[in-house]
Amino acid sequence: MRKASGCDVNVYLYQRENRHLLCHFHRFRHNKLFCFLTHSSPLAHLSSLSPSLSLALAHSQVSRNKGKRTQNQKMVKICCLGAGYVGGPTMAVMALKCPEIEVAVVDISEPRINAWNSDKLPIYEPGLDDVVKQCRGRNLFFSTDVEKHVFESDIVFVSVNTPTKTQGLGAGKAADLTYWESAARMIADVSKSSKIVVEKSTVPVRTAEAIEKILTHNSKGIEFQILSNPEFLAEGTAIKDLYNPDRVLIGGRDTPAGQKAIEALRDVYAHWVPVEQIICTNLWSAELSKLAANAFLAQRISSVNAMSALCEATGADVTQVAHAVGTDTRIGPKFLNASVGFGGSCFQKDILNLIYICECNGLPEVANYWKQVVKVNDYQKIRFANRVVSSMFNTVSGKKIAILGFAFKKDTGDTRETPAIDVCNRLVADKAKLSIYDPQVSEEQMRKDLSMARFDWDHKVPLPQYKAEGVSEQVSVVSDAYEASKDAHGLCVLTEWDEFKSLDFKRIFDGMQKPAFVFDGRNILDAEKLREIGFIVYSIGKPLDSWLKDMPSVA
Numbered sequence: 001m002r003k004a005s006g007c008d009v010n011v012y013l014y015q016r017e018n019r020h021l022l023c024h025f026h027r028f029r030h031n032k033l034f035c036f037l038t039h040s041s042p043l044a045h046l047s048s049l050s051p052s053l054s055l056a057l058a059h060s061q062v063s064r065n066k067g068k069r070t071q072n073q074k075m076v077k078i079c080c081l082g083a084g085y086v087g088g089p090t091m092a093v094m095a096l097k098c099p100e101i102e103v104a105v106v107d108i109s110e111p112r113i114n115a116w117n118s119d120k121l122p123i124y125e126p127g128l129d130d131v132v133k134q135c136r137g138r139n140l141f142f143s144t145d146v147e148k149h150v151f152e153s154d155i156v157f158v159s160v161n162t163p164t165k166t167q168g169l170g171a172g173k174a175a176d177l178t179y180w181e182s183a184a185r186m187i188a189d190v191s192k193s194s195k196i197v198v199e200k201s202t203v204p205v206r207t208a209e210a211i212e213k214i215l216t217h218n219s220k221g222i223e224f225q226i227l228s229n230p231e232f233l234a235e236g237t238a239i240k241d242l243y244n245p246d247r248v249l250i251g252g253r254d255t256p257a258g259q260k261a262i263e264a265l266r267d268v269y270a271h272w273v274p275v276e277q278i279i280c281t282n283l284w285s286a287e288l289s290k291l292a293a294n295a296f297l298a299q300r301i302s303s304v305n306a307m308s309a310l311c312e313a314t315g316a317d318v319t320q321v322a323h324a325v326g327t328d329t330r331i332g333p334k335f336l337n338a339s340v341g342f343g344g345s346c347f348q349k350d351i352l353n354l355i356y357i358c359e360c361n362g363l364p365e366v367a368n369y370w371k372q373v374v375k376v377n378d379y380q381k382i383r384f385a386n387r388v389v390s391s392m393f394n395t396v397s398g399k400k401i402a403i404l405g406f407a408f409k410k411d412t413g414d415t416r417e418t419p420a421i422d423v424c425n426r427l428v429a430d431k432a433k434l435s436i437y438d439p440q441v442s443e444e445q446m447r448k449d450l451s452m453a454r455f456d457w458d459h460k461v462p463l464p465q466y467k468a469e470g471v472s473e474q475v476s477v478v479s480d481a482y483e484a485s486k487d488a489h490g491l492c493v494l495t496e497w498d499e500f501k502s503l504d505f506k507r508i509f510d511g512m513q514k515p516a517f518v519f520d521g522r523n524i525l526d527a528e529k530l531r532e533i534g535f536i537v538y539s540i541g542k543p544l545d546s547w548l549k550d551m552p553s554v555a
């Protein structure tokens, strides 16, 4: 690269179909690209996108040889709307793997962007700090200047939140697309050049059609190609998942321009994902696949959890049953751990959304099938809390109960839809005094979560009704497990943090009221050792201690 007056002049060697092409790119303000070709151009195949985007994307073509690729330098600018659990890590990894692409992650939340620009990132995710440190300020930028970065970009990812609607038509099931729609309107308003708009958020099937309408009705002659590129990362392992995804899914229109847009995005991912793992489909298949994948995963958890209740009733051991079932190669061993229930921002929301779509399409039987997955999950959470109460002589009034773990799973600070909320609220409703410890969740977050009215759709299982005053009096948040369990009558493990496995349970036992109870909602503790120490132990789906068997059965 050499500097010329007023602009940068970049010289690239571009290889395609064994022809070499020398391009001179002039990069002006707003990243607009102008290209002068010194040889006849093979780039006409990209002509249906804007000239600047076509040329930029053409430059991102990579030649592939049995999965191995050589990369050419490229000049694409990517912007991502939404600097959340998905937008932040996804774009950080993209910036790391594509050093020649400029990636801007923008958000309307100033505190969130400030945190991304600080030493304390807004989300906890193993390995994330390191990735951000390597790229931030180089080709990764976090900003609240949403319009500027959208204006300058060739590819715009939209990774805004799509929560469940809580009011109006479809309340309790349908996805709330308010954030998505306002993002689409803004993209249409500020764009002066054609763009590829990528759905990264999880959205109902056929959302792209609605988004297309918004964009094209406001387009002023600019061409937008919409792609669906749902994200499959799991919180807690996001960086690992992004480095080595099982697959990347890209859906687009079955038109020449749609296919070229798919190719352009595939070439971005091909920097680090083997091309055979990049699945290209039509738009609706990609959108629906994300909902289907989450529904299947949640269904497995509800299946093993339903089995755990039957194990407790019959003396079978759910771990042994899951192992025996999972060794069938048609079933497989993953996602068969019985627990207090699934949580997180996606499973419940996406299944509810799926249910709504089925109902809207006149498929009530299909809707009811998926509804049961959520109902079993609610049942499992309440069954666990009821077990705590019934084991302790059917009352926890005034009793201290230690809660170890509040996040919805280990290695994340995310508490959205965490089972801990329902379990804690149930115990608070029974007048227990809770002492909560989680290594990543702040006191402020826990209090906020426990104060929010839980949205009720048509649950048959009565979920605890929360009283805000109860939480402030009955809940304390502490900074370690020993403090949480001091003088407690019972201890509940609600998140599978590794550090809980190596606690000194003799010390914990000595500090607790007797009889001392452990309720392991994640089956991570060695129940036999705990029993030797003197605890009465409840593990989900395992044969019950005689103490628990003698207690009244729980609903």
Ligand SMILES: NC(=O)c1ccc[n+]([C@@H]2O[C@H](COP(=O)([O-])OP(=O)(O)OC[C@H]3O[C@@H](n4cnc5c(N)ncnc54)[C@H](O)[C@@H]3O)[C@@H](O)[C@H]2O)c1
Pocket: 081, 082, 083, 084, 085, 086, 087, 106, 107, 108, 109, 112, 146, 159, 160, 161, 162, 179, 182, 183, 200, 201, 202, 203, 231, 232, 233, 234, 235, 345, 346
């Ligand atoms: N969290 C996960 O594990 C996960 C995994 C796969 C898919 N998803 C899906 O990805 C999407 C995002 O999820 P998330 O967990 O990152 O949500 P999040 O709430 O953490 O982040 C969304 C961000 O979008 C911002 N935002 C809203 N409107 C905006 C706008 N107009 N312009 C710019 N920013 C805007 C919000 O301020 C927020 O910071 C959702 O649809 C979710 O279902 C999430």
